[in-house]
Amino acid sequence: MAQPLAVEARGLEKSYGDLTVLAGVDLTVHSGTVYGLLGPNGAGKTTTVRILTTLLRPDGGQARVAGFDIERERKSLRRNITLTGQYAAVDELQTGEENLIMMGRLRGLPRPDARRRAGELLERFDLTEAGRRRASTYSGGMRRRLDLAAGLVVPPSVIFLDEPTTGLDLRSRQGMWQVIGDLVSTGVTVFLTTQYLEEADQLADRIGVIDGGKLVAEGTSAELKSQVADARLDLTLADRATYDHLHRTLDDRVVHTDPARLVLGVPTDGSARHVRALLDEIDPNRSQVNKFGLHNATLDDVFLALTGHPAEPSHDEEKEPAGV
């Protein structure tokens, strides 16, 4: 028998009026793995998550999550998953503990069990002291942790995390990574979305890159990186005329440009032989290249190569994840 699948989606489509948000998305996530859906603002990440969690009906396509059909077996499906959405879903006027007890009760735990479970989760998420305070007094990172804990009162088989770290500072983000990494060791399947390449790289076993309503690439982080050259040779050129001339003659082979610093990048396998050959070819007179640097491919390069535009939002574009 094949490995059980936690998520299996074929041809998901969704439009709002003229706007096509998903144009046929296929997804396969194996149980016990972390899948990262990576895409820029408006790529359709939340839409995908809402469809898979039965909150939104697709216009076309079908999917099974935790073994249940998203249309025909909604109730069983909902009982086996949890969703921690992009916008915090905690009651500010309740304490952290009360929020968790409430979730336990809604998940069918008797009150004493719900209370005990809340205590365990507060401890595990480093919120024991804050547990008796109202959630309105929490920092962004604490709120996110509480939100995540709320999805774990009864261990689900698939956890959906929609942009779990957007809007958090670096420290809180690293804290969340730790927490999510720990989750995986409990055997649960995690489906997360992110705008951050680094996050997908850190957390996900497999990564799907979504852009313009389609999955433009899919694979492990290493596989994706190998879709572009392993490495890039960045050449700092002597002057503007040389830069323009080489840009024209190398044409398609240029994979990176930085006109302000007169840098052109070309793909290489990184070996000394290949680098020497490239330098000899591009600069036979040894006068046009001032410096060179070797740059190992990152997911950023992959994203750029696949979609034609950079992935990461600039930092001041980031929005606060908390709701109103």
Next chain:
Amino acid sequence: MSSPTLALPTAAPAPSRLADWTTMIGRCLRVSRRNPEAIIISLALPIMLMLLFVYLFGGAINTGTAYVTYVVPGVLLLCAGFGCSITAQTVSHDLNTGVIDRFRSMDVSGAALLAGHVVASLARNVVATTLVLVVAFLIGFRPNAGLADWLAAGGILLLFMLMMSWLAAAVGLLTKSPEGAGGFTFFVSFLPYPSSAFVPVHTMPSWIQGFAENQPITPVIESLRALLLGLPVGSHPLHAILWCVGLLAVSIWLSGVLFRRRTG
């Protein structure tokens, strides 16, 4: 599609739907208790209006009884209306934050969610109207009602508050933001004026009289007034109950439709 997924365990015990209802009611009551500002706001305005009417205008309005006694039913309704506009806002708030997606992904029904808001709304209204009555007594409200009259008046008031709470829930579902839902306040603060709440209808221009005689607030007020003053009630309670039950049914139905529309 193949389904090689039988091996996955069913994680959660089958949840009891009754626990959903009690949990959601508990949630809304607790949140209400922590937001006393809301009750104070819904109290302050009706009480100020009562004082204003009694001390400033009361002398000029001839109602056949002490003006405060005349005006109390109207103030009670106004108070209930303001209390319900908070309900519209809290419902709207839930629908505009991540809360709604979480509850739905946990299979909590819309009915349980809204029932939580409605029960909390009733509780807030009972507290607020009781406080209004206390103030009314302090400034000279002297009803002439037996226990049965009080119970009947309380029942009609409760029915009215239930109807207004569901109507507020529908408004909360209809509006795009809690601020928009707050506009319900404007609507409820306007309704009692063209009724017998503050002045007898026969003193109004004739073109308003037709509306004032036949709008739902008037039979409710007339019933409360007759019951509290020990006057003959006539057909007012029947009209009041028919109006309230009718509007209640429409509001519940509308809430269901709007909830389904909002949550796809």
